[in-house]
Amino acid sequence: MAIARAIVVEPSVLLMDEPLSSLDAQLRDSMRDEIAGLIRRLNITTIYVTHDHSEAMTIAHKVAVMNDGRIEQIAAPRTIYDSPATTFVASFLGSANSFPYAYELEAVRDVSGEPIFPPHPPGIKRGFLMVRREHVRIFPVSQADEFPANECIQWQATCIKNCFSGERYEVHALTRKGEVFRGFAREPMPLDSKVVIEFDPRQIVFVES
Missing domain, CATH: 3.40.50.300 (P-loop containing nucleotide triphosphate hydrolases)
Incomplete structure (x- = not known):
């Protein structure tokens, strides 16, 4: 009315x-x-x-x-x-994984150990790298052979939270560096189990701090 x-x-x-x-x-x-x-x-x-x-x-x-x-x-x-x-x-605007980034530091490496520096505006040396959770796939370490890295980044981590969201499972995983990544899985992950975090570096966005 x-x-x-x-x-x-x-x-x-x-x-x-x-x-x-x-x-x-x-x-x-x-x-x-x-x-x-x-x-x-x-x-x-x-x-x-x-x-x-x-x-x-x-x-x-x-x-x-x-x-x-x-x-x-x-x-x-x-x-x-x-x-x-x-x-x-x-x-x-939605959950995102982000972590500090300095241009002169090798903040992110691919599976071969090579540093990855996503594009960002010239002259800006510090900020955050961000990747949306829908771009992060998480799966058990035992299935690593089924998901070859190819051009994706893969990190090993530990499952610390697992919840059913209706169509898939949202998983929170703790990396060896102490970073918590949120992503999605096709099946439930036992708590404290070893998992692999995978995402395409082309999905990384640089945000100025």
């Missing part, structure tokens, strides 16, 4: 401040799609305020991520997700 009252006067700009925050999950998803379709059909410029990144990514043509009242990045949803400008943006 509130949305109907707002659009009946044909405003040039429509402001929505957390319109779905009080709804349960199923109704929230349904209303999110309805609002997205309504905005597009009416072609009204809309400022949509939300703490739910899935709402922002689904509804918006452009997303502005704010931190303590300051805009950290404005871009299309795909750009924000794939190329976050800051570590805050990277962590806010």
